[in-house]
Amino acid sequence: MDKRDVVIIGAGAAGMMCGIAAARRGRSVLLLDHARKIGEKIRISGGGRCNFTNLGTRAEHFLCANPHFVKSALGRYRPQDFVDMVERHGIAWHEKARGQLFCDGKATQIVEMLVRELADAGAEIWSGTTISAVEAGFVVQTARGAVQAESVVVASGGKSIPKIGASGLGYEIARRFGLPVVDTRPGLVPLTFGAQDLADFRNMAGVAVPVSVRCGAGRFADDLLFTHRGFSGPAILQISSFWREGMAVEIDLLPEGGLATALQAARAEAGGQAVQTMLARLFPRKLARYLAADFGFKGTISDLSRADIRALEARLRTWRVTPTGTEGYRTAEVTLGGVGTDALDAKTMQARHVPGLYFIGEVVDVTGWLGGYNFQWAWASGHAAGQVA
Numbered sequence: 001m002d003k004r005d006v007v008i009i010g011a012g013a014a015g016m017m018c019g020i021a022a023a024r025r026g027r028s029v030l031l032l033d034h035a036r037k038i039g040e041k042i043r044i045s046g047g048g049r050c051n052f053t054n055l056g057t058r059a060e061h062f063l064c065a066n067p068h069f070v071k072s073a074l075g076r077y078r079p080q081d082f083v084d085m086v087e088r089h090g091i092a093w094h095e096k097a098r099g100q101l102f103c104d105g106k107a108t109q110i111v112e113m114l115v116r117e118l119a120d121a122g123a124e125i126w127s128g129t130t131i132s133a134v135e136a137g138f139v140v141q142t143a144r145g146a147v148q149a150e151s152v153v154v155a156s157g158g159k160s161i162p163k164i165g166a167s168g169l170g171y172e173i174a175r176r177f178g179l180p181v182v183d184t185r186p187g188l189v190p191l192t193f194g195a196q197d198l199a200d201f202r203n204m205a206g207v208a209v210p211v212s213v214r215c216g217a218g219r220f221a222d223d224l225l226f227t228h229r230g231f232s233g234p235a236i237l238q239i240s241s242f243w244r245e246g247m248a249v250e251i252d253l254l255p256e257g258g259l260a261t262a263l264q265a266a267r268a269e270a271g272g273q274a275v276q277t278m279l280a281r282l283f284p285r286k287l288a289r290y291l292a293a294d295f296g297f298k299g300t301i302s303d304l305s306r307a308d309i310r311a312l313e314a315r316l317r318t319w320r321v322t323p324t325g326t327e328g329y330r331t332a333e334v335t336l337g338g339v340g341t342d343a344l345d346a347k348t349m350q351a352r353h354v355p356g357l358y359f360i361g362e363v364v365d366v367t368g369w370l371g372g373y374n375f376q377w378a379w380a381s382g383h384a385a386g387q388v389a
C-alpha cells in the first residue's frame with residue numbers, strides 16, 4: 001500500500017496552501033482531487049482575475065457559529081504573507097476598492113504559482129482521482145489504490161458550482177468520524193422573486209444602482225443589479241448570506257440622500273413636471289418609471305406637500321422586498337454552514353476527538369463576505385493545518 005505522512009483531500013485553494021506548508025516541513029504530502037484540472041475555482045474567481053485577498057481582513061468579515069474561531073489562523077497567516085508569495089512569483093496585482101487585491105492578468109497565474117510552490121516543496125498531486133472512502137487509521141481508498149496516511153486533511157470545499165467539481169464529500173467524512181455539520185445553504189448568491197414581483201422588475205433587467213441593503217444582522221452599501229430572475233450585484237450577493245426564507249430585504253435607494261436637491265433643481269426648472277421626470281434625475285429611467293408608478297402620486301412636483309415628500313423619501317429609503325429564493329449552488333460563490341467549529345481546534349484545524357484528521361477552507365462552517373475574504377480564509381486555515389499535520 002502507498003504510504004504518505006499527509007494526504008490532502010481536495011487540491012483547491014486551502015488544500016494547495018496546506019500542502020505547501022506541510023511539504024516545506026519535510027513531510028511527504030499527497031494531494032488528491034477528483035477533478036482533472038485543479039484550482040478551478042481560483043481560475044474562475046474574481047471575474048477571471050482572482051480577488052486573492054483583502055488587506056483589511058478581520059474576524060467580523062466572516063459568518064461562523066463561533067465568531068472567534070477564525071482569529072488564530074487569520075492572525076498567523078496575514079494578507080501580506082500571501083502578497084509576499086505573489087510578488088516572489090512576479091505576479092502583478094492591483095488594489096480595487098476597500099483593500100481588495102486582484103491580479104492584473106489572469107487568475108490562472110495564482111494556480112500556476114501554487115502548483116510551482118508544491119512542486120518545489122516536493123508535494124505530489126493525483127488529479128482526476130476518485131476517492132471512495134476514508135477509513136480510520138487512516139486509509140484513503142482511491143481509484144488508484146489505497147493510501148495510508150498519518151494525517152488526513154479534508155479540503156474538499158463547499159457545494160457551490162458542482163459542474164467544476166464541488167461535492168459533499170467533506171461533510172460525509174466529518175459525519176463518518178462523528179463531527180457535527182452545521183446545515184449548509186448557498187451564500188453570495190443572487191436572490192429570486194415570485195411571479196408578481198418579477199412582472200414588475202423584469203423590464204429593468206440590466207439596470208444597476210448604488211444602494212444600502214439590510215437584512216438580519218447584515219448591512220452593506222454597494223450596487224444592486226436587476227436581473228431577469230430577481231436581484232444580483234455585490235450588495236445583494238453580500239446580503240444573501242444573511243437572508244433566510246420568509247425574510248424581507250430592506251433597500252435604501254438613496255444611500256447618499258439627494259431627494260431634496262433633486263426636487264429643488266426640478267422645481268427651479270419647471271414645477272409642472274411629473275414625479276417620474278424628477279425621479280429620473282436620481283435613477284435610471286426604467287427604475288424612475290417603476291418607482292413613480294409604485295408611489296402612485298397623480299399630480300406634478302409643485303403639488304407635492306411636505307407630507308407627500310416625506311412619504312416619497314420614506315418609500316425610497318425603506319423599500320422592502322421579499323425574495324422567494326436564491327439562484328442556488330449553481331451560481332453561489334460560497335456555501336454557508338459546514339463542519340462545526342466547536343469540534344475543531346482553532347489553532348491547528350484538527351478534529352478535537354480524532355487526532356490526525358483536519359478540516360480547512362470552505363468545508364468548515366466559516367464563510368467570508370464578498371471581497372477576497374474567502375481566499376484569505378482558505379490560505380490561513382490551510383497554512384495553520386500545514387504547520388502541524
Ligand SMILES: Cc1cc2nc3c(=O)[nH]c(=O)nc-3n(C[C@H](O)[C@H](O)[C@H](O)COP(=O)(O)OP(=O)(O)OC[C@H]3O[C@@H](n4cnc5c(N)ncnc54)[C@H](O)[C@@H]3O)c2cc1C
Pocket residue numbers: 009010011012013014015032033034035038039040041042044045046047050051052053129130131155156157158160161164165166167168169331332333334360361362363371372373374375376378
Ligand atoms: C464564481 C466564483 C468566484 C469567486 N471569487 C472569489 C474571489 O474573487 N475571492 C475570494 O476570496 N473568493 C472567491 N470565491 C470563493 C472561493 O473560490 C472559495 O471560497 C475557495 O475556493 C474555497 O477554497 P477551498 O480550497 O476550501 O475549496 P475549493 O477551492 O472549492 O477546492 C476544493 C477542491 O476539492 C475537490 N473536491 C471536491 N469534492 C471532491 C471529491 N469528492 N473527491 C476529490 N476531490 C474533491 C474539488 O475538485 C476542488 O478542487 C469565488 C467562488 C466562486 C464560485
